[in-house]
Amino acid sequence: MPHCQSADSCLSHYLETKTDINTAFDRFGEQKVKCGFGKLGVCCRLCSNGPCRITPDAPKGVCGATADSIVARNFLRMVAAGSASYLHVCEATARRLKSIGEGVSPLPIRSGQSLDELAALFEVGGSTTEEKARLVADKVLADLYKPRDEKMELVEFMVPEERIDTWKKLGIMPGGAKAEVFDALVKTSTNLNTDPIDQMLHVLNLGISTGLYGLAMTNLMNDVIMGEPVIRTAATGFSVADPDYVNIAVSGHSHSVFAGIVSLLESEAGQTIGKAVGAKGVKLVGMTCVGQDMQLRAGASGTEIFCGQAGNNFTQEALLATGAIDMVISEFNCTLSGIEPIAAKQQIKLICLDDVAKQSTAELLKDERGKEMELARHLVTMAAAQHRQRRSAGVVIDVPEHGHSDVLTGISEKSLVKFLGGSVKPLIELIASGQIKGVVGVLGCSNLAEGGHDVMTVNLTRELIKRDILVLSAGCTTGGLANVGLCSPSAAAEAGPGLRGVCESLGIPPVLNFGPCLSIGRIEMVAQALAAAMNVSMPELPVVISAPQWLEEQALADGAFGLAMGLTLHLAQAPPVTGSPIITKLLTEDLPAITGGRLFIEPDPVKTADLMAEIIANKLQALEVAA
Secondary structure (H helix, E strand, C coil), X not given: CCCCCECCHHHHHHHHHCCCCCCHHHHHHHCCCCCXXXXXXXXXXXXXXXXXXXXXXXXXXXXXXXXXXHHHHHXXXXXXXXXXXXXXXXXXXXXXXXXXXXXXXXXXXXXXXXXXXXXXXXXXXXXXXXXXXXXXXXXXXXXXXXXXXXXXXXXHHHCCHHHHHHHHHHCCXXXXXXXXXXXXXXXXXXXXXXXXXXXXXXXXXXXXXXXXXXXXXXXXXXXXXXXCCCCEEEEECHHHCCCCXXXXXXXXXXXXXXXXXXXXXXXXXXXXXXXXXXXXXXXXXXXXXXXXXXXXXXXXXXXCCEEEECCCHHHHHHHHHCCCCCEEEECCCCCCCCHHHHHHHHCCEEEECCHHHCCCCCEECCCCCCCHHHHHHHHHHHHHHHHHHHXXXXXXXXXXXXXXXXXXXXXXXXXXXXXXXXXXXXXXXXHHHXXXXXXXXXXXXXXXXXXXXXXXXXXXXHHHHHCCEEEEEEEHHHHHHHHXXXXXXXXXXXXXXXXXXXXXXXXXXXXXXXCCHHHHHXXXXXXXXXXXXXXXXXXHCCEEEEECCXXXXXXXXXXXXXXXXXXXXXXXXXXXXXXXXXXXXXXHHHHHHCCCCEEEECCCHHHHHXXXXXXXXXXXXXXXXXX
């Protein structure tokens, strides 16, 4: 059976040579026939009378549930799982920051300025850096742990007043985030809530805490612990993995989990561990979103020891097949199960640092706050031993020429403003002059479903920049876009004349790389800054967001955040809700009058880009700005 293709032709060619391994590109064809009931969201498996499948001849389940209530509770349950995943990362980051503030953890604070800004934003005191760290972490944790009937306090510090007013009118201001997830699961159990509108309002509620805490807050705390992003050029692709080094691939989403390893490898003592086994030293290789985060911040922490981002979630199996990786450390998703047999074949050590990410063939080691440096030394020593063992066993190294060495990275809501001279007004002026026709965020995951690996993402992005629309990217989309060259300055040649002129004069690409999926929160902060500078509400903003190849539950929670913020959201593939006329109408027709947000589904990249350009032009016209 032929491989699923990738927009990255070098990756496709490389996979064709690897006939001895089985990857997602092989398995996708084996799973090509999809369950129609599942795609519509009309299958219910909650009780022993099922699974019930809604059809015209059987419009209700055994319990009497309709398609609308079944779809709504299935969707709410998915969003609750996605929200819980992000909140898990936020909670872990806050607890690490607290342990640093209490003196339990030996890790340094890399950005005192970021900490001071957070403390001022949240109106907490503290006479020392440590006290501020503890107080900020306590504020975040207190909100996460509130009961559901007590509203989270920090929400009101993080979004425009018009959003707060809208959410309060709708009754979707979140209480304690973990309690909201808990009750969402209760609400979606057997013979409980059957009101699809109530359940969809709960989806929006979860989107708010996902975006503000799981995304934005995690970024802000990681800025304190790991340092703020600094704009620079960096390398991507498989070529970053130098087999002369002990190479540790990192996978997950929680950057501060690796703070101890980064600190150790920045020291001569850490590098000596690798040199003792005949390597030039030890380096980290980005494999999923936590690698994107390392790339984003490597200018502040770990520049020399982080060799680059190899790709995105669906390139990891091929990366391990190169033989250049000695150890994989995962602490969260999106680590594919398919790497396990490849790791065994290549004698690669698999380590998990959180049981939520435990793989069947991986060793689980406890990430204990206060013992980060001991764990780091143990992990690096194990990786070095694995490197020596693999070399003595004659493991074949086959690293293709792949990727780009001039990817612009380190872009954040702060570094972008600094680059623009201290405000977002220059960007607004470029839009008002017509040189840039608007801004689109191309965000989130990669999947194999929309024409192949990153195919829709890359094709849509190329169509957008041809229309002089600036693209902001975060998540696995960035891994794909970077590996085909769209995050390199030379990609300006593919842009329309207006955007090309801007990019060439500034020396930037037409796709701005914000890093990991967590940085969706950063792009939302850029959108807020644009709205504030233009003195418009979020729904009026000439910005569209797209998750063209969304993959899983976390992506749906991200999308709920965008819709709650009042933004227009595009998906190439509909979520599993189209079996419900009520939910479909709510999301695609009624939402503008509710939150100001809008969802549209379009799988064709040319039609999507045309529609996005039209939406942005109409918003600019309404603001009396030339499109």
